Amino acid sequence: MAATPRGTTPVPPDVRPRLTVLSGPSGVGKSTVVAHMRKEHPEVWLSVSATTRRPRPGEKHGVHYFFVSDEEMDKLIANGELLEWAEFAGNRYGTPRDAVLERLESGEPVLLEIDLQGARQVRESMPDALLVFLAPPSWEELVRRLTGRGTESPDVIERRLEAAKTELAAEPEFDVTLVNTSVEDVARELLALTEVV
Ligand SMILES: Nc1nc2c(ncn2[C@@H]2O[C@H](COP(=O)(O)OP(=O)(O)O)[C@@H](O)[C@H]2O)c(=O)[nH]1
Numbered sequence: 001m002a003a004t005p006r007g008t009t010p011v012p013p014d015v016r017p018r019l020t021v022l023s024g025p026s027g028v029g030k031s032t033v034v035a036h037m038r039k040e041h042p043e044v045w046l047s048v049s050a051t052t053r054r055p056r057p058g059e060k061h062g063v064h065y066f067f068v069s070d071e072e073m074d075k076l077i078a079n080g081e082l083l084e085w086a087e088f089a090g091n092r093y094g095t096p097r098d099a100v101l102e103r104l105e106s107g108e109p110v111l112l113e114i115d116l117q118g119a120r121q122v123r124e125s126m127p128d129a130l131l132v133f134l135a136p137p138s139w140e141e142l143v144r145r146l147t148g149r150g151t152e153s154p155d156v157i158e159r160r161l162e163a164a165k166t167e168l169a170a171e172p173e174f175d176v177t178l179v180n181t182s183v184e185d186v187a188r189e190l191l192a193l194t195e196v197v
């Protein structure tokens with residue numbers, strides 16, 4: 001049997017990797033779930049978005065986001081370098097197109113963690129993508145998580161909760177809903193969804 005590089009899992013021949021989009025309101029636990037999944041399955045490639053938002057403490061350029069200026073974001077958009085982009089709570093966010101297409105062509109499962117507007121654009125441009133909605137167990141728990149994370153000011157939290165109402169109402173547009181009660185359970189379910197049998 002051919003040797004498998006350390007840290008990667010062989011993909012069975014009847015399993016085809018695909019593009020999976022994970023969306024859900026700010027604070028629902030998207031980053032937590034994805035980090036948990038990728039710790040054990042680094043073969044699932046997560047797109048690194050460009051954003052005009054300021055880095056939070058501990059966030060690294062090129063790892064969590066490409067932190068860009070307004071002018072740089074203008075150029076990325078004008079040059080058609082983004083697969084999709086959107087303005088969310090006062091900042092712009094976008095997915096670099098070439099990196100995603102290269103990974104899909106090389107046969108790796110690709111995961112995008114993007115907002116509702118971005119998910120809608122991907123549905124249009126890549127209809128084969130699987131759209132997954134991460135929902136909170138309750139509205140109160142969402143508020144608790146977003147507030148408890150302690151990374152945003154009260155007015156930014158307010159803007160994000162306002163956006164969350166629209167996002168929760170759009171849940172039926174998605175192919176699958178996962179309720180984030182247990183990080184471990186959701187990470188396992190999400191991993192299973194990144195591969196098409
Ligand atoms: N459309 C789009 N949304 C993105 C992108 N990257 C991140 N987002 C979304 O932007 C929103 C805000 O992200 P962020 O400021 O990191 O806050 P957090 O998701 O609450 O940690 C979230 O819904 C992200 O999923 C992107 O490339 N495109």
Ligand SMILES: Nc1ncnc2c1ncn2[C@@H]1O[C@H](COP(=O)(O)OP(=O)(O)O)[C@@H](O)[C@H]1O
Pocket residue numbers: 024025026027028029030031032033145146148149180181182183
């Ligand atoms: N299943 C869960 N149960 C309890 N707390 C959670 C759960 N998932 C995430 N959290 C917490 O909720 C907060 C927001 O999670 P985060 O991953 O930053 O959300 P998002 O990326 O969707 O904005 C964090 O403090 C995180 O530790």
